[in-house]
Amino acid sequence: QVQLVESGGGVVQPGGSLRLSCAASGFTFSSYGMHWVRQAPGRGLEWVALIRYDGRNKYHADSVKGRFTISRDNSKNTLYLQMNSLKPEDTAVYYCAKDRDGDFVVDYWGQGTLVTVSS
Amino acid sequence: DIQMTQSPSSLSASVGDRVTITCRASQSISSYLNWYQQKPGKAPKLLIYAASSLQSGVPSRFSGSGSGTDFTLTINSLQPEDFATYYCQQSYSTTTFGGGTKVEIK
Numbered sequence: 001q002v003q004l005v006e007s008g009g010g011v012v013q014p015g016g017s018l019r020l021s022c023a024a025s026g027f028t029f030s031s032y033g034m035h036w037v038r039q040a041p042g043r044g045l046e047w048v049a050l051i052r053y054d055g056r057n058k059y060h061a062d063s064v065k066g067r068f069t070i071s072r073d074n075s076k077n078t079l080y081l082q083m084n085s086l087k088p089e090d091t092a093v094y095y096c097a098k099d100r101d102g103d104f105v106v107d108y109w110g111q112g113t114l115v116t117v118s119s
Numbered sequence: 120d121i122q123m124t125q126s127p128s129s130l131s132a133s134v135g136d137r138v139t140i141t142c143r144a145s146q147s148i149s150s151y152l153n154w155y156q157q158k159p160g161k162a163p164k165l166l167i168y169a170a171s172s173l174q175s176g177v178p179s180r181f182s183g184s185g186s187g188t189d190f191t192l193t194i195n196s197l198q199p200e201d202f203a204t205y206y207c208q209q210s211y212s213t214t215t216f217g218g219g220t221k222v223e224i225k
Contacts (some may be wrong), residue, residue, distance in 0.1 A: 011173075045155075105168045106208075
């Protein structure tokens with residue numbers, strides 16, 4: 001079965017950096033696009049970024065463009081999110097998620113990792 | 120950017136009721152509309168994709184309809200496990216989620 005396990009969350013000061021990882025299993029990782037989606041406490045879902053199956057095309061939300069970078073290592077079945085210049089408004093649970101069929105539909109989600117940006 | 124507006128933001132219903140949630144896009148998105156269910160403390164779950172296609176394993180009491188800018192998620196005969204928050208998502212131009220609709224027990 002599909003499993004997505006995020007790690008790397010924690011508390012960081014404003015302006016700091018953090019790298020999230022997502023270990024994938026149960027499917028052919030190198031054949032599917034992958035997303036990061038976040039959810040601030042008590043708020044709705046916000047899409048953050050998508051990377052295509054081969055890593056050649058990446059898309060980032062305007063709210064994180066220039067600060068966050070999505071990447072992947074298909075040899076390790078792992079997805080990453082490098083987050084720089086963090087702001088308090090980046091505080092959220094970050095979900096790693098699998099794209100269904102190259103169509104921006106998310107069919108599997110991890111359990112999430114909490115990132116708190118606070119001094 | 121395409122904005123997605125859900126209504127209502129919350130509703131109260133009883134077990135056995137028929138529930139309808141609407142989602143409106145700020146521009147036409149054809150049928151590139153998906154629905155998710157999220158329970159407290161859990162990750163979202165895909166229910167419907169491409170406006171009306173039921174995701175594998177999702178009960179048939181869930182259905183979706185619409186095209187263009189106006190879409191509907193219907194839950195027939197609401198069950199105790201259906202009390203949750205529901206989100207629409209457009210996948211026409213990158214992607215955007217709606218603000219969510221919380222379905223509570225009356």
